[in-house]
Amino acid sequence: MVEEDIDVVLQKLGFGRMQFIIFFGCAIQQWYVSNEQFGSGIAGVAAGCDLNIDDERSSWMIASIFTSQILSSNVWGFLSDEIGRRKQMLIAAAMTMILSSISALMPNFWLFLANRFLVGCFVTGLAQAVLTYVSEFTQISLRPRIIIFVCYFIGLSMIYVPAIAMLLLPQPAVRISRYISMSSWRLLLWMNLFPGLIAFVLIYSMPESPKYYLSVDKHDEAYAVLNWCCRLNKGKDVTLQSLGIDRIALPRLRRSTMPIRITSRYCSKLERLWLSAKPLVQGHNRRYMGLCVTLCFTLYSTGFGLTVWAPRIVRITQRVEENKAILCDLMHIYSKLNITEVELCRLDFFILRSYMIYGCICLGTFMLISLLLMRFHRKTILILFSSVSVIAGLLLNVARGYYVLLICYVLLCVPPLCTLHMVLSVIIDVIPTRLRSKAVAFSMMIGRVGTLMATLYVGYTFTNNCFITFNAYVIIMIVSLILILLLPKDTDDIGTD
Template sequence: MNKQTPTTSPVDIDDVLKELGFGRMQIFIFVGCFLMQIYVTNEQFGIGLLSVPASCDIDMSGYRVSWMLALGMCSQILFSHYWGHFADERGRRMQLIVSLLTCMVLSLLTSLMPEYWSFLVCRFFVGCFLTGPGMGLVTYMSEFTKISLRPKVLIYLSYSQGIGMVYVAAMAMALLPSDIKIRLVGDYGITSWRILFWINLLPGIAGLIIVWLSPESPKYYLSIHKEQEAMAVLEKCCRVNKGKDVTLKSLGIEYVTQPRRRSEVEVKFRSRNPFVRLWVNTKPLFRGKHLRFMLLALTLSFTLFATGFGLAIWIVRIFEATEDTGGKATLCELMYEHAMRKKEKNDTSFCVIELETLEYSMIIGVVCLCFFIVISLLLICLNRKTIIISFSFIAGCSGFLLNFVHWKPMVLIALIFLSMPSLCSLRLVHSVLVDVIPTHLRSKAMALSTMMGRFGTMLAMIYVGYTYQVFCPITFNLFVVIILLSGGLMFLLPKDAAADIANE
């Protein structure tokens, strides 16, 4: 790119982003997306902790908690693709604002519900909107980032998942023991768990304000042939990053374009039937060269979500189950011993969350954060494909060791290393999808991948819940087989965008 002599020929937008660098504008947007991801993590993982102290107030115990969690996951599966389509049609920023704002209002309403069924309905609708920011923030952040930095930036963004887990547990440890109860009408009142709901909203509110003040993605504008709007956003980025005296024209950039964008006919075509539009705009993902990457992404999302999130949700409960057991034994032997003791105790306490549970939740969050930090360091010298395959091998070996390890601390470490590498590899897989799919299809591709992942999570939750105390060896060895098979598929992923993928 010639910085001195302006040219009338269009400049590729990825070259413009490379020239602008990762400056103050990108950092501002990154902070907003980071806070939004903390909120999403609060909603996804925090509800499991909040359901315990809420059980007595709204008569939610036993199977009712399972129904609430399953229904929330189903709503995320059902609406994932819609939010991807919305982002490709109406814009990334608009999708984030609408879905995040509505989700937080519904979450606030959930915290005020006086009984189980109204609480359940609200949680269902929270899930319908939660999937919007859950996948939308990845696309939004990536479209302000130059290609070479995308994997690193998305991993830095993932630090917020570990921080979110720690945030929820830390707030619960600080608030729940106080057992606040301010009666308003009859038995209904403001309690500790309701206040904790409100505290979990704070990162989302801050993230929403930042995104509200941020511009729309310039790549989205180019995908719908709004070149002037895209230039205006890039001009703003240029001045914020490089100073008020620097303009795109002074850098030799007068026009900007991107390859592989939708035709003007596609932009103008808008069937009145929203389902027809959804179908017509989704079909290109499963044609030609996109088909291979979509099938890979859907399969890997299913297996990594199932092994990562699906198993991680149960880790705290498994830790608790082994707490009251002693001696040297494998994980399955510890689980069998716990089942026998539980029958003898006939414990029916549902409303009190133990301090150990919150401590274990914080440990999982810290471990998750450490894994993401390790990945960001490995990206300095290794490509993402090598890291994903290596993490798959580590997870498979750790799961296999659960059959033989007898020292309890080592058993729990092996269980963590079965789940966490899969959970933390997801963003690298998604960064591949961001690189290979054109802008006008990207959000739908991310949404479909997330939808398949949620489906894998739901199946894994049900599978572990029904089998981990009855058919324990089969439970964990099936995860080992799945993760090793998916590791073989990972060899089909490209090493990096520049070498293996045509730029947009």
């Protein structure tokens, strides 16, 4: 009986029809995830008049969304490694779409807030399962490129949501009951669901990850999935057996002798969660988890933390008529002008257009990364983009002029935003299958902590201590650059699984 390593089998099967179907389903799912994460912010602002959302309540909503994602991340990572990637995605997707559609009907702020908190809990499981699932059907050498291709749909979402908002938000509300008026922001939340519905149908028709099956000792099921993949990729008459493969192996397979405490029925859920994740901080895994988790914190805080404030920066640089001033001087002038919005709930064409332009820049950056991956190592690209971010942050201290300032700001926050998924691809490569979802979940959880801290930090300091605010991010990106130098090169030092 010929036993073959699963990564060798995936390399022999290549990237064919099966992988394309799975990639397309996961990419559409990523589109929906981004719609929920990005669209809730736009819908929240647009709902300001209907639900009486002032600045304080906006802060509550942002904090609650991030908190729900932070609290639920590790639970979803544990579930994914226990029940499977596909099953987790289907549960998380169904609950996210149901709760999101219900949130569009909420008559007051507190019910809307509670509902969006629950949406955040479930969309977290969806976000982290997508990367794990698509990577486990892809040969190691193609994983970074495939993950970046999936990220194209993040940029697409950042264009789609404001484009739909431009069409819907100017439309008048239609009252359907005494307590609920069918406002345009409610329709926007429903329009964001369409990619999720398509993705749910596609993923429902897909098989479970063969690596997950092997990690739970279901060899026959894993063989059947790869055999189906073989027929789709090579032709219906070609099977694994015809290729001389009788059995699939996973070198870093889950040990059959699990600790008694984990399998005991008397073990608490929290204790089981800790014991199952404990190997992440032991042995070979400790170094790479430490590096990747810290990088997720720094890249999330710079990328997402500054992106949240991008429209505000655009508005300030446009309104203040001091074109020769540096950014921090503009902030100081703006704070003295005491400018307020005409309407709290108003999202004008200029702001929505800025969102779309930013989305186009992110999409273009993802495309550039995918092209660079054809010639350069993943580590080299991370070094290059982090260096660009550091230089742009330093230039913000001296740059003058509307367009120059915006270019420097974009170059500070877009590179870390667009490269953080490459760091997650390192985790997927170096961590064994039985721990992979937990590792991705924990890294994304720490990243979201960084985003929340960065959002609050910028909000409290960027008008009063602008110089400290932006130079702190330069220091953060320098730290990121040092950590990246310690990462492995693509397949160097990466164990098979």
